[in-house]
Amino acid sequence: MTLMLHAGADALAYDDLRQLETPPSTATHVPIPHHRLVDVVRLTLGFYGHVIAEEHHGATPDGMRYFGVLSLRSSWGDYTDTVGLRNSHDKTFPIGISFGSRVFVCDNLAFIADHVVRRKHTAHAKRDLPGLVGELIEPLADQRDAQYRAISRYRATALDQAAVDHAVLDLYRAGVIKVTRIAAVMDRWEDPPFDWGEKTAWRLFNSVTHALEGRITENPKLTSRLHDVIDATCVSEGGAHRGAGLLPAPNHA
Structure with a gap:
């Protein structure tokens, strides 16, 4: 919290x-x-x-x-x-x-x-x-359920290195991360500080929010853009159909 x-x-x-x-x-x-x-x-x-x-x-x-x-x-x-x-x-x-x-x-x-x-x-x-x-x-119950389904989709979408590289570039273009944060995101992707599972969209999502060190919390627009990019990545990788909406970012600890 x-x-x-x-x-x-x-x-x-x-x-x-x-x-x-x-x-x-x-x-x-x-x-x-x-x-x-x-x-x-x-x-x-x-x-x-x-x-x-x-x-x-x-x-x-x-x-x-x-x-x-x-x-x-x-x-x-x-x-x-x-x-x-x-x-x-x-x-x-x-x-x-x-x-x-x-x-x-x-x-x-x-x-x-x-x-x-x-x-x-x-x-x-x-x-x-x-x-x-x-x-x-x-309506909280429905919203929390929608969040669960989105996160489940992220966890089910495996990403190869090319997909990760493309997503990180899209995150930069969307203004979610700056050039100076790209290395931090990739470090967490390769060596996660927490157990975010295999190399999936969920692991990338957490790598970004963790690398931003609280900035995602103070700017809700970043959260929307982050979900937009991750949702699009899931679609391109065949993980799910887009349309679940932009959902709030979970806690990590």
Whole structure:
């Protein structure tokens, strides 16, 4: 998971969130307690069959701003999906809920993910929050299944050296990697730091994301371009038909 706290926020346990005071409501601003946002998301995830494997929370010292990331347990192996949260009591930003396998939530207000819902703190937001969360989480099962099928396709598509060379060139042309990163990608392809299996599209995919050292997390456009190239490589190698869509990047550790 990716929760960056370097602009004043501190890591907190969930129980500590419950101890933070929530300012009184006004006619135009209705603060939602940070722990209530977590509670609603937790409850909705559980209702739709998602299991939280790990969670991290953070808040500014005055308790006005909250940031969190929840990791979902996967029955498909070595990657996880994540839900990112943020909330404020001082009108700095609206309620934020996001989903993706490479959610990036930061206390400097960066908020990057595949699906994002933002809502201002009004009386209607408080009333509508369960429904908003439900609309975001209800399709998660299908999205996670689509990701599983895409990764299975990558693992089933063997690549020879010519195909890898062509894919790396396409990645460069697409702006996913720079010339200075090509050597790092090839090093990981030949000698993977983790067990990414045989020489397949899955191994190449992980070689690229690992070589980028977090850059893929901070720029969702790179993830889309990366999947675009890997999907096209699978098609050219006869691995599968393109059309599963551009899916979020999995974790590696």
